[in-house]
Every structure is written in C-alpha cells, then in structure tokens.
Amino acid sequence: MFSFTSMGAKVDHSINDGSSPYIFKISGQVCHLMGSLLPMDNESPKFAQLYVYDTYNEVQNRLKALGSQENNGRLDTKIVQELIKMFDQSNELVKLFRIARDKFEIDGLINLKMSLLGRQQNDGKQYDQPTSDEIGGLIVGDIGLSDSNRDIIIDCKSEGLKRVTKLNPKFMALQYPILFPYGEDGYKPDLKWNENYKGPKTKRQRIPMRAYITYHIQEREPSLTTLLKGGRLFQQYLVDSYATLEEDRLDYIRQNQKNLRSEIYKGIYDAMSRGDNDAKNLGQKVVLPTSYTGSPRYMFNNYQDAMAICREYGHPDLFITFTCNVKWPEIIREFETKPGYKPEDRPDIISRIFKMKLDDMLDFIKSGKPFGEVDAKKFGSRENVEVQ
Template sequence: MGSLLPIGNESPKFAQLYVYDTYNEVQNRLKAFNFDGKNGRLDERIVQELIKMFDELNELVKLFRTARDKFETNGLMNLRMTLLGRQPNDGKQYDEPTSDEIGGLIVGDIGLSDSNRDIIIECKSEGLKRVTKLNPKFMALQYPILFSYGEDGYRPDLKWNQNYKGPKTKRQRVPMRAYIAYQIQEREPRLTMLLKGGRLFQQYLVNSYATVEEDRLDYIRQNQKNLRSEIYKGIYDAISRGDNDANNLGQKIVLSASYTRSPRYMINNYQDAMAICREYGHLDLFITFTCNVKWPEIIREFEKKSGYKPEDRPDIISRIFKMKFDDMLDFIKSGQPFGEVDASKFHKRFFFIIRLFSNFWFFF
C-alpha cells in the first residue's frame, strides 16, 4: 500500500486514483493501462460505470472519497487514514460492511491507535508499506471487482458455524485454507462474483495459494520449539550435502517433514520408497496420471455454464481430476487389472503409492 497522494510530479496510481485529481479520474485510469498508446481496446464508458458502481456500493471506496473531500475543502496535508484490522462483532462477518466499522481519518499523530494489523496510509510517503495477509480487507483492497462491496475476508479469530458437522481444529477457529476452500465452492441457484472473474479469478487463486503457504511458513517460524526442532543441529544436513565449512553449520529455521515439498519431506518419501523396494523388489509400473480438459465429464459441466472456458474454472478441473484419480486407485486396488497387490497401506498384503514429482509408483 502506498500513500494517499503521489510524490512530486508522478502520476496517480492504485488507491491514489480515488483521491488525487478525481476530476480527470477516467483519463488517469485509462492512462495507467494505456501508457504506451498500444492498448486501444479500453472502453471509457465501462470505466465510468465501474467508478459509479464503486462509489455507490464499496465502503472502502467511500472512505477514500471522504479523504478526497477533506483534501479538496481543507487541504489538510497531515491527514492519515487507518483501516482497522479487527472488527468489533463476529456476528457481522457475512453482512455488508459500513464505513464506520472499516476505519477513519486521523489528523496529526496516530498515537496509540496504531496496531500491527491495522493499515495506516500516510498522506505522502515514498515506497510501499506491506499489508499483512491477516487483515480482513486484504483481498478486498487487491480485488475490488471481485469483492465489490468491500466485504471482509479471512481473519485469525473467525469461528466455525454452530451447525458445522465436519472436522474442526483444536483452537475452534477456521484455518485460512478452509476459508478459501469455502469461498470457491459453487452455491446454487447463483454463482458468486468471485467464480465469474475469469483470468482475475485465476490470479486470485494463485494469490490465495501463496498466502496459505506463507501462513504455514509463518507458523513453522514462530513455533520452532513446539515442533521439536532442537533435535536438528544442522550437522547431518551439512554432511549429506558435503558442506565442510564449519561457519555454515548451526540451527536456523527448520522445515519439518510435515511441510509438503520441503527437503525433509522429499527425503522421507524417498527413504520410504527405497525401504519398500528392498522388501518387495523393484516396481512393476511407473504411472503418470494427467488431466485432459476434453474429458466428457468436463465438457458436460461446461455445457451448463455458457461463456466459460476450462482455464476460467480451474476449481472444476481439479475436482474432476481428483475424482477420476481416486477412481483409478480404487480400480487398481481391486485386483482386476493386475491381480492382487503386494504392498498397500490399507491391507496386510498391500500396494504402496508415493507421490514424487506428480508420478505414482505401484508395487505388485
């Protein structure tokens, strides 16, 4: 997040477009995407209608417009804006937000109102300020079209619904991964704006994945003692990679084997696979299972959704892939195609699968 006003003679960008030189806002927005004169497909009328929609519906935009009014009338150059990181009432999670619950304008020193999860926007400042992923307005600020009301996103103290019957965490709070999975589910009779985002929805999914991974890494970083990382001194790791420099030894942040795709995760899977090979011999099949967007199940699903392309709904593609993958595993384990399996985690004489680089090994 940058400042409310641009520095020097710079053109306004991002949130500054809501505050600075709003009389020419349409042209400023078009210029931001057509600075080289090569993008001639931008429609000025669509931009005008989007600005009108945000001014009427989006509470975040209304807060920025309030800052604009203050600058135009009083010229307050020490004005700051704060976006609150904690909401006062959990019961209003799914209600439309109001401006007084989001934040406010402060003249002069912020003082004790500052919080590590609040977003403090200065009047003029160089550089960008990092916005924590735990702020409830994190996604609404980045994707105003997908969250047109400026509604809340994930926050750490979000509670489970009282009627929820599925597995819950020990803390009785909704984890970030579960919240995002809930957001991208289809709910009849209508689809949410999020699922209609096209390429913007793809970008949202990538951003959400990176946010979840960052949250997992933050937990590991902050809970090293609880993860029993004191048993890792770095000596065995250094020997395994041939490091003879004692200055490089020591304990830093340890990624446990439970973190998917970490070095210890890969080594553990490799050692498990070699142990199975020593017991049952070399593998018989090495199968790579891939997805085809021309599968009849995928084509049939998109026939119900006119205007969509397979790349617009990666959630549907991944779900169908998972169902067909599970069906393939059940078919192999049934013994019909290759006979009884010799190794499995589910029977005494069983079959074993290890997932490395999207490949699957089978032992019979």
C-alpha cells in the same frame, strides 16, 4: 486499474504466447503493497491514489495508469465510468477514500492519515455488507495507538511502499475490488466455526485459512457468486490465495520450531561440523517438517519409504503418469451448463474432476481387477503414489 494495492510478485508473461490456454504464472514471494494517499511531486497517481487525487480526470488517469497505449485504445471509457459509479455507490472502501478526497479538497488537510482496521468487534457481521465506519477512519496528526500487526496505516504523502499484512480482513478486497464489489471482509485469524457445523474442527475452534478459501470458492446454486465469474482474474485470485496460504504455513513453522522434532540440529555444534567457521554465516536454522510438501525432509521421507518397499517386494513394474484432458466428457458436460466460460476460467472445476478421476483410478488398481492382489502400497501427500 481499480486495485488499491499492487502485487509484489514476478509475473511471467512469456508463457502466454497464444499456443495454449491462458495461464497466470508467478515466481518469488507474493505480497500486496500500498503507497501514500497522495502521489509525490511530479509523479502520476497509481492504485489507491486514483481514488483521492485529481478525480475530475479520473477516467483518463486510470487509463494512463495501465502504461500501455495499445491497451488503452481497446478500452471502453463508458465501461470505466460505469464501474467508477458502481464503486462509489456500493464499495465501502471506495467511500472511505472518497471521504479523504473531500477532506483534502475542502479543508486542505496536509497531515491527514487513514487507518484501515484489522479487527472488528462483532464477528456476527462477518458476512454482512460492511459500513465505512467499521472499516477505518481518518486521523489528523498522530495516529495514536493501533494494532501495528493488523491495521493498515496510510500516510498522506510519503516515499516507498508499505506491505499489507495477509491477516488484515481487507487484504483481498483491496487487491480485487471487482471480485469483492462491496469491500467485503476476507479471512482473519479469529473466525469461529458456525454452531451448526458438524465437520472436523481444529483444536483451537478457529477456522484455518485453507478452510476459509475452499469455502469461498464453492459453487452455490441457483446462481454463481461474483468471485467465480471473474475469468482470468479469478485464476489470479486462486494463485494469490495459494501463495498466501503457503506463506501462512511457513510463518507457522517458523514460529513453532520448538514444537518440531529437530534433534539433529544443535546450533553452533552442527555449524562447526559442517565447516561453517565464519560467524557471519551462522544464524537460526528453520527446519521444514515432513508435512510440508517439497521440503527436504518430505522428499527424504518418501525416498526412504520407496526404497524400503523395493527391498521388501522388489522393483516396481509400472510407472503410471496420470494427466488431465479438458476434453473429458465430464468437463464438457459441466461447462455446457455454464455458457461463456472457458476451461481456464474455472481451474477449480478442472482440479476437482481431475482429483475424482485420479481417486477412481487408484481405487480400480487397489481392487485387484487389473493386476491382481496388491502386495504393498504407499500413498504420500497429494499425488505421490506407489503401488506394487
């Protein structure tokens, strides 16, 4: 209802039939899309347009934008009004769109465009509350020079949708304004490590996206952040963040093919040997390395390692499947300190406890107490484990 952007992904709603905890499941590529400031003629406003167009009837427009009369009957208009009031006072992104609304209503500018900046000059203000003039600006006429890879350019009125780059610092704040009520900055590639950070650092001395996301979802006492109180929306944020991270990894692999060991692929020669005689089917092959979980090389590498162990030490004796139970005493004890939460509201807690118990089981097996001395062992990435 309050998002500036729409999520371009196939959401599977059939899995939530009431027989199990709520699950946010998507398929396909994930992207965030944004339209123009004003809707086309004879069309209703959606997403960011609701902050600019016909704000005198904003509550009704937002209820109508959901497209479900059944949901609309269960929504409290007073809560919607209070949320609108809160965003107008606190969210700098909302304030920028309200400025655009005032320009249209007072000045009647029909060739107005908005630019959401992808870079800020001062990294020291990363964790401060933003201001409108730092986020972007309104331009009459030609937009001029801009960083097309990072900046978001929103036209006054245009057909179609534009994809918002994942490297824009407002990528998540535009999609989840309730989780980021001030319009805070998110990840950007030029973030640096803190001077007092003593953990492992990357060669470029820049914070990778994975480290930023994991830092963002950590619990910090004495009070939890707004992000961790999102319930089902927090679960959607985690899925969205993971999909964005995987896309970032694939982009890196695609752009660094020359640095990967791909000697078995020789372009046209290999294509001809495979029988690809049609030139229309020939293109640039992208090789996924063994470090990318689920890739053909990753599966082939693990298979070969497993067969080598079997040839040397014999066939495996046990096949152990380790699952998670939300009724574990550790999980119940953790949620007793967080009244009102359900296990599906905090998948990060479930995952951490599962990983700790999995590591504890592996340490117990390797200790030699249950089955004697371990002859051979191989530990792949994540939970692919073989012990003999």
